Amino acid sequence: xxxxxxxxxxxxxxxxxxxxxxRDYMMYIALVVIMVFFTWKTSGGFMQARNIANLINQAGxxxxxxxxxxxxxxxxxxxxxxxYVAGFCGAVAAILITKYHINQWIAILVVLxxxxxxxxxxxxxxxxxxxxxxxxxxxxxxxxxxxLNLTLQDTGTIIIPNEGFNALSNGFIPDLPFGNxxxxxxxxxxxxxxxxxxxxxxxxQRNNKVKYNFAVPSMPVxxxxxxxxxxxxxxxxxxxxxxxGLPWTAVIVGVVLxxxxxxxxxTRLGRYxxxxxxxxxxxxxxxxxxxxxxxFAFCSMSTLAALAGVLYTSRLQSATPTAGLxxxxxxxxxxxxxxxxxxxxxxxxxxxxxxxxxxxxxxNGMNLMGVDIxxxxxxxxxxxxxxxxxDVRTRGxxx
Amino acid sequence: MSEYILEMKNIVKExxxxxxxxxxxxxxxxxxxxxxxxxxxxxxxxxxxxLSGVHxxxxxxxxxxxxxxxxxYKTIADSEEKGIVIIYQELALIPELSxxxxxxxxxxxxxxxxxxxxxxxxxxxxxxxxxxxxxxxxMKVKNLGVGKQQLVEIAKALSKNVKVLILDEPTAALNEDxxxxxxxxxxxxxxxxxxxxxxxxxLREITAIADTITVLRDGATICSMDCHxxxxxxxxxxxxxxxxxxxxxxxxxxxxxxGDIALELKDWTVEDPAKGREILHHVNINVRxxxxxxxxxxxxxxxxxxxxxxxxxxxxxxxxGGDVYVDGKQCHFKNPKAAIKEGVAxxxxxxxxxxxxxxxxxxxxxxxxxxxxLTEGLAINQNEEIKVAxxxxxxxxxxxxxxxxxxxxxxGGNQQKVQLAKWMFVKPKVLILDEPTxxxxxxxxxxxxxxxxxxxxxxxxxxxxSSELPEVLGMSDRxxxxxxxxxxxEFTAEEATEQKVMAMAVKS
Numbered sequence: 001x002x003x004x005x006x007x008x009x010x011x012x013x014x015x016x017x018x019x020x021x022x023r024d025y026m027m028y029i030a031l032v033v034i035m036v037f038f039t040w041k042t043s044g045g046f047m048q049a050r051n052i053a054n055l056i057n058q059a060g061x062x063x064x065x066x067x068x069x070x071x072x073x074x075x076x077x078x079x080x081x082x083x084y085v086a087g088f089c090g091a092v093a094a095i096l097i098t099k100y101h102i103n104q105w106i107a108i109l110v111v112l113x114x115x116x117x118x119x120x121x122x123x124x125x126x127x128x129x130x131x132x133x134x135x136x137x138x139x140x141x142x143x144x145x146x147x148l149n150l151t152l153q154d155t156g157t158i159i160i161p162n163e164g165f166n167a168l169s170n171g172f173i174p175d176l177p178f179g180n181x182x183x184x185x186x187x188x189x190x191x192x193x194x195x196x197x198x199x200x201x202x203x204x205q206r207n208n209k210v211k212y213n214f215a216v217p218s219m220p221v222x223x224x225x226x227x228x229x230x231x232x233x234x235x236x237x238x239x240x241x242x243x244x245g246l247p248w249t250a251v252i253v254g255v256v257l258x259x260x261x262x263x264x265x266x267t268r269l270g271r272y273x274x275x276x277x278x279x280x281x282x283x284x285x286x287x288x289x290x291x292x293x294x295x296f297a298f299c300s301m302s303t304l305a306a307l308a309g310v311l312y313t314s315r316l317q318s319a320t321p322t323a324g325l326x327x328x329x330x331x332x333x334x335x336x337x338x339x340x341x342x343x344x345x346x347x348x349x350x351x352x353x354x355x356x357x358x359x360x361x362x363x364n365g366m367n368l369m370g371v372d373i374x375x376x377x378x379x380x381x382x383x384x385x386x387x388x389x390x391d392v393r394t395r396g397x398x399x
Numbered sequence: 400m401s402e403y404i405l406e407m408k409n410i411v412k413e414x415x416x417x418x419x420x421x422x423x424x425x426x427x428x429x430x431x432x433x434x435x436x437x438x439x440x441x442x443x444x445x446x447x448x449x450l451s452g453v454h455x456x457x458x459x460x461x462x463x464x465x466x467x468x469x470x471x472y473k474t475i476a477d478s479e480e481k482g483i484v485i486i487y488q489e490l491a492l493i494p495e496l497s498x499x500x501x502x503x504x505x506x507x508x509x510x511x512x513x514x515x516x517x518x519x520x521x522x523x524x525x526x527x528x529x530x531x532x533x534x535x536x537x538m539k540v541k542n543l544g545v546g547k548q549q550l551v552e553i554a555k556a557l558s559k560n561v562k563v564l565i566l567d568e569p570t571a572a573l574n575e576d577x578x579x580x581x582x583x584x585x586x587x588x589x590x591x592x593x594x595x596x597x598x599x600x601x602l603r604e605i606t607a608i609a610d611t612i613t614v615l616r617d618g619a620t621i622c623s624m625d626c627h628x629x630x631x632x633x634x635x636x637x638x639x640x641x642x643x644x645x646x647x648x649x650x651x652x653x654x655x656x657x658g659d660i661a662l663e664l665k666d667w668t669v670e671d672p673a674k675g676r677e678i679l680h681h682v683n684i685n686v687r688x689x690x691x692x693x694x695x696x697x698x699x700x701x702x703x704x705x706x707x708x709x710x711x712x713x714x715x716x717x718x719x720g721g722d723v724y725v726d727g728k729q730c731h732f733k734n735p736k737a738a739i740k741e742g743v744a745x746x747x748x749x750x751x752x753x754x755x756x757x758x759x760x761x762x763x764x765x766x767x768x769x770x771x772x773l774t775e776g777l778a779i780n781q782n783e784e785i786k787v788a789x790x791x792x793x794x795x796x797x798x799x800x801x802x803x804x805x806x807x808x809x810x811g812g813n814q815q816k817v818q819l820a821k822w823m824f825v826k827p828k829v830l831i832l833d834e835p836t837x838x839x840x841x842x843x844x845x846x847x848x849x850x851x852x853x854x855x856x857x858x859x860x861x862x863x864x865s866s867e868l869p870e871v872l873g874m875s876d877r878x879x880x881x882x883x884x885x886x887x888x889e890f891t892a893e894e895a896t897e898q899k900v901m902a903m904a905v906k907s
Contacts, residue, residue, distance in 0.1 A: 212785055214801055266778040268770045274759065275767055281753035284713050285745065286768040286821070287736035345758050 013218055023339060023394045027351065030337070030387075031358050038365030046365055049243035052236065057169050057315060059360035060249035061086065061308040063353055065327055066334035067260050068304035070352045071297045073335050074277040076344030077126065077133035079298070080328050081118075081140030082305040087324025088148040089115055089306035090313030094158045095151060097165060104165040108310055115306025116299055118144075123298030127291040133298075141328075149321050157320045160313065168252070169315035172245040184245035191237030195230045202226060249311060253353075256304070260349045273297065278345035326377075333384040334359050342392060358383075401467060404429040404594050405450075405483075405563060410461035412442075412449055419445045420459070421618040427563070427611075432585060432595045434605045437615035438640055438868065443598045446615070447565050451485040452478040465563075482562030486552045488571055494541035498532075499523025501540050502555045526554040530584055545674075546577025553584065564588065565596045570604060571699050582608050600697045602633040602905045614639040633905070634898065641868055641897040648845060649873030652852045657876075658688030660727070661860040662743065662829040667721035669708045677719070678704050679884045686829060686860040691851060693875030694864045697904050701884040702864045703748060706831045710745040711735035725828065739768065742828035746818050748837060748864070754818050755806050762788040762802040764817050769825045791820035795850055812843025819850060830854065833864045848874060868897050882906050 018025060038046040045051060065082050072079050089111045096107040118140075125136045152158065160166060176186050202222075209216045216222070240246055264270035272293045275283040284290050308327070313319050338355025340347030362383065366376050405427040412420040420442045427433045435443050448454045450463060452472030463470045465481060472478045475485075492501050502523045508515045524536045530550045540548060549569055556564055566585075570578040582604060585595050599605055605612060612631055614621040621639050624631050663685040671678045679701050686692040696702050708716050709723055711732040723730050725741050732738040735745070747754040755764050765788045766773060773784050788802040797816045799809060806814055815835065822830060832851070836844045851874065855861055865871045871878055872895055880888040880903035888903035 208782070212789070212801075214803055262778075266781075268774055268779060271763070271767065271770060271779065274763075275756050278756035278758045279753065281713075282747075282756055283767075285710075285735050285747060285753055287734075287739040288767075289734065289736060341758075345756070 010218065010220055013221060017217060017221065023391065024351065026390065027337060027339060027354050027358065031354060031361065034358060034361045034365065038361065038368065042365070042368045045368055047239070049239045051364070051368070052239050053172075053243055053247055055360060055364045056247050057249050058364055059356055060169060060247075060253055061311040061315070062327065062330045062334060062360055063253045063356045064256055064304050064308040064311065065331035066338070066352045066356045067256055067349050068301040069328075069331040070335045070338070070340055070347050070349050071260075071264075071273060072133070072301050073332070073340045074273055074344055074347045075294055075297055076277055076280075077294070077297070078332070079122070079133065079137045079140075079301050081122065081137040081144055082301065082308070082331055083324035083327030084141055084144035084148055085115065085118055085302055085305040085324070086309035086312060086327055087322075088144045088151065088309070090309035090323055091148050091151040091158070091319040091321075093165075093310055094160050094313055094319035095155075097160060097162050098158055099155075104162050107165075111306050111310060112303055115303040115309075117302075118305075119299035119302030120295070122302065123295040126298060127294050145324070148324065152319060152321050157318050159318045166314050166317045167248060169247075169249050169311045170317070171248050173248060173251060175245060182242075184241040184243075187237060187241040187245040190246060191234055191241070194237075195233055198233075199226055199230065252307075252311070256307070257349060257353060264349060269293065269296070274345060277347075329380070329384070330356075330359050330363075333380065333387070336384065336391065337387040339391070341395060342388060343395075402428050403464075404466060406462075406464040407446070407450065408462045408464065410446065410449060410459055410463075412445055412454060412459040419618050420449070423461075423615070423618065423620050425613060425620065426623070427594060427596060430589060430592055430594055431610035432589055432597065432608055434609040434612045435596060435598045435615065436600070436602070436605060436612060436636060436640060437621075438866065441615040441640075442618040443615055444567060445618075447485060447567065447596070447598065450478070451475055451483060451565065479559055482560055483565070484556040484559050484561045484563070485565040486549075486556060486567065486569065488568045490545075490548050490552055492540045492548055492551060492555075495539060497537045497539055498527060498534070498543075498551055498554075499536040501551055502526050502558050504555070506559060522558070523554075526558045527551070529557055530554045531580070544577070546573045546580065549573065549577070549581060550584065553588075561593060563594045563596065565598075567598045568600065568699075569597065570599065570601060578604065600699075600905060602636055605636070606631060606633060612636065616640060633902070637898055637901045637905075641901055648848075649870075650845065650849045650852055652856065654856060655689070655876065657690050658858065660685045661688050661725065662686050662862070663724040664709065665722045665724070667705070667708070667723070668719045669704065670717040670719050671704070672715070672717055677884065678716070679708065682721070682884075682886055684862075684879050684886060686862050688828075688858050688860055689855050690876045691855055691861045691863055691874055693871035693878030694862055694881060695866070695868065695871045695878055695900055695904060696864075696881035697866055699883075700881040700904070702881055703833055704884075705881070706745055706833055706862075706864060709738070710743060710831065711738040739825055739827070742826075743831070744768075744822040744825050744827035744829070745831045746822050746833060746835060748834035750811075750814055750818050755814060755821075757807040757814075758805065760803050760805050761792060761797065761799060761809075761817055764806055765791055765802070765820045765824060768821050787824065788820075791824060795820055795823075796846060810839075810843075812839035812846075815839055815843065815847065819847065823854070827859070829860045829862065831862045831864070834866070835863060836865075836867070836870060868900060872897065872900070880904050 035046065065086065069079060069082065092114060093107050093111045096102045096110060097104055122136050122140055125131045126133045173186060175184050206216055206222060264273065272283065272288045275286065275288060276290050276293055280290055312323055334355035335347065335352050336342065336355070337358050338352035340352065359380065362380060363376065366379065403426045407423065407425040410420050410423040411418070423442065423446055425446060437443050449459050452475050455473045456471040465483070470481065493504060496504065499520050503519050508518045508522065520536060527536055530553050532547060532550050532554065540551060543551065569581055573581065585597070585608065588595065609626050611623060611625055613623045614636065616639070664682055667679060667682040668677065669679040670676065682705060694702050704716070707714050708718060711734040712718065713735055723732070725743060730741055732741070751757060756767070762784060766784050770779060773779050773787070785802065792799070792802055795816050797813050797820065799813060806817060809817070835847055851861055863871065863874060875892055877889070877891050878895055878900070879886050880900055882904055887906045888900070890899065
């Protein structure tokens, strides 16, 4: 922990911050390195507006899964079933829309409730019956893979001819009526508002800390950080705005992210999740209902898996029997790369999103380069292991 | 060759902040049964760990002389090779393996590169016979009772060709018959030339079996008594165990006014399903408003189990009988949350294990048990939270740069203060403190005692569980003594003396 900023050199302060937060900064450095590498290898193709929009749509379902997985991993559990729960729920949505001609929004709602029920089932097994999460969800992996195949047994892959549904992961938000067509005004506006809100909240937080005499980074460091983040956000927004605007997927992920970030940081439930992950026995003796909170996390996970299934199905505009394969690895890797501690109790959903970007940039970049899928698995596996090994080592030292 | 098989000379062992052993001298004659006694924390276990190599050579100063040679054990394996075998209170058997597999676990009989199972079974059966275990050697350890498991441990020690057998409270978990069996076996081994060192709290057993008794107190050797020169009485041992001066380290309380009974247990009886036996037998205790009640007893007497079973029973014991009353109202706490709601708080003895969340900061830990009072709508009022945490930090003098300090960076005393802050913020009626001053320095102890006095003056009731006799005597208005799950005595502060209390605590 840095001392309150007395008169010491800016250089040494930056070095100090780098040193004590190396874990967090590594993640950003990795992301930048990956992006620069692929931009170079694809002669700029990676950073083109169309590909950025594509990347966001591709990353959407993984981001949703990873947010839910972050809670599960903070609690020192695991959920291996998310991939096929997503696949199964997507297939159910497809059947409801194509075979029973149910309105797509109602179909989505039904599927989310289905996800909640799956979460209740798995969470109850873990908390009340006492089956370890690893076993429960490994069994879930089999069960929902089977159910996915059964659902699509008669029809095979279902093509969904529903524009509203497909827009979720392919469409863009509409522009304001007075837009001029060459640039997407609403997207720009959202970007500007987001940056202002971020700076405002960071400033408020900083002032609050100053008020209570807590350690804060010095003003130049703070401003540099703000400028850096603002520039990145605005650059992405600008690229998107000059293309078709903000994808709906980004909006959905943004909303889920804000809800979960608020929940983890501001509410009692969030505190309890960190507490149980940090020391479950101490949490129990502090009057926290450990089983209830854990059950909630599993319900939230499976509901988000259902949402991810909807996004994935919408992205492909069809439901296929192979949907869900390997999603859990992407979600778990995102969380760990994003800094969730392997020993539990530590993690932030905002960082998890960065982890998702790392993993999905790898996928997207390697696809652009035409790398064989088999090699992709190997590369992703290696990156995942390096991230976790790095995490374990750096945390071990800081103790 | 000298008459001593083992001599430990001028042993000093320091842990960060504590001198656990201060110039201890310990001599064991060949072929005798040597009993080592002392209060909890006197240094008995540490001394044995130094002897067996758990605390390796180099981490202590002083000499271990065994068979006239200076020894330098780096690991347990080194000392076992020389025939020094230690059996811990928590048995180290593998429940799912058979008896003979357990006997040779870790030093298997080999034929070339493979385990020689035939030889293992033959020799294993022989070892088991030697300790008087007449059972099928291929049965699993988990199917044996604790008493017989203890015998398997000794068989295991015999298979290592033991010369000096160290037993750490071997009879603590055993009933009367099993204890007698075990003691007879130790006598039998003595006839075969095995030297035994036994740590025990049960003075009756000690006076019955010991050839020599060494008393440790506060990390130093107090005396070594030869039981053949004169008959050593229990009273004599107790006198040596507790005979320290009472310093003026307990702050006096200005006013003592007791109100109504705040918490009462009637006929409280509890069974531990894991052990399959009753661990608390018809306990009747009460505490009044404005009163500090001490609950004294040695380790394993059932004090923590009593507190936990009342505090919402998180360990899942079977409450077989009895009632709890808070302010005269009968209560059934189905979890700690319910107990907290009715105003009962429990400060655990194991602050790292189940008390605090060490990876979080002071603020987090101060408010975690009472976030309800800080919640507005959905969100926690974090400004208010910071204010509260700062108030408590100042009020009870938690030494840290800010409330954002992670607990893993605080000293034991300051961690303990955070625990107290957390439970004070709950504003309970009854505060159960389990070993509130364990492992913290004298200065912090005084601060915690002062704080306890302040809390009861404000009308709170405190039950203080402690195995430190002077502390219980110095702080309590009234005290109960526990032994083996029973209340064996009740004293007012005026009546209680160390001798009386210790006599009750070792009663079985």
